Amino acid sequence: MSGYIDLHLHTTRSDGVLTPLELLEAVRSKKLEAFSITDHDSLKGYLEVCRSLNDNDPELLTGVELSTSKEDNDLHLLVYCFDPEHKRLCEALEDLRERRNQRAARIVSKLNELGKAISMNQIESIASGAAVGRPHIAQALLNNKMVQSFDEAFSRFIGRGKIAYIPKVNFEPEEAIKLGHEAGGVVIMAHPMLDKNDRYIEELVGAGLDGIEAYHPYHRPAQRNRLIETARRLGLLVSGGSDYHGREGRFGDIGSQKVPRECLTEIKNRSRYMRDMT
Numbered sequence: 001m002s003g004y005i006d007l008h009l010h011t012t013r014s015d016g017v018l019t020p021l022e023l024l025e026a027v028r029s030k031k032l033e034a035f036s037i038t039d040h041d042s043l044k045g046y047l048e049v050c051r052s053l054n055d056n057d058p059e060l061l062t063g064v065e066l067s068t069s070k071e072d073n074d075l076h077l078l079v080y081c082f083d084p085e086h087k088r089l090c091e092a093l094e095d096l097r098e099r100r101n102q103r104a105a106r107i108v109s110k111l112n113e114l115g116k117a118i119s120m121n122q123i124e125s126i127a128s129g130a131a132v133g134r135p136h137i138a139q140a141l142l143n144n145k146m147v148q149s150f151d152e153a154f155s156r157f158i159g160r161g162k163i164a165y166i167p168k169v170n171f172e173p174e175e176a177i178k179l180g181h182e183a184g185g186v187v188i189m190a191h192p193m194l195d196k197n198d199r200y201i202e203e204l205v206g207a208g209l210d211g212i213e214a215y216h217p218y219h220r221p222a223q224r225n226r227l228i229e230t231a232r233r234l235g236l237l238v239s240g241g242s243d244y245h246g247r248e249g250r251f252g253d254i255g256s257q258k259v260p261r262e263c264l265t266e267i268k269n270r271s272r273y274m275r276d277m278t
Helices: 022-028 044-051 087-113 120-129 134-143 148-156 173-182 194-205 219-234 261-277
Strands: 006-011 034-037 058-062 063-070 075-080 186-189 211-215 237-240
Touching: 006 022, 006 063, 006 075, 006 219, 022 034, 022 044, 034 044, 044 058, 058 186, 058 261, 063 148, 063 173, 075 120, 075 173, 087 120, 087 134, 087 173, 120 134, 120 186, 134 148, 173 186, 173 194, 186 194, 186 237, 186 261, 194 219, 211 219, 211 261, 237 261
Parallel strands: 006 034, 034 058, 186 211, 211 237
Antiparallel strands: 063 075, 075 186
């Protein structure tokens, strides 16, 4: 084993390109100590991988990446060590999934009006059971040769403020933190430097935020070090991962961030402490 962990990985059950079992095989090849499947607002990938583990596999940590919004900005929160069968969490994710599918249908309708003949059936096939999101719509446009690249789909049609854009339905950050805690989880702000979301760290500490993701491909070394210092100053946990999607331009390769095992130990210790206090 490498002594490193990767707590931020995506599968086809959200917007990654590898199926859960393909991702598990890729993780095995990296010889990590531990990993977490953190699909966006979905536990399906985690559950599939969980059922396929063997005794020689790295430790699998329960994970999910919850989509929240703050002042019209996307702000993602990673939750670890929670009960994947927690009733209210599962119901909230299913409700969000339905609202996401309704949003996708509205985007498709706009694209159809623009002469882009794609269908929800085609997009749902690409999504492979995940809640339909803009990456799946972008892939449909690319597959139908309506754009030349994945990024062009966003820059011309479905990116924020573009002609077929519909605002995303998200949790409120405080709501997501409360939900994660109710399920027994530890809540970490994902990639704080993305969209300058580090400005919200101290505010969300007041709402119960447990930690920040310092190790991330988007963060330069100086930013990572500054985030680690911020975590120490505020008594927060430090986490990290590759944010692997398997798609060009979508962050790093599995295990690329060399996240130390100690981060996992501290997350698990915080989770045990929180359970003991309830």
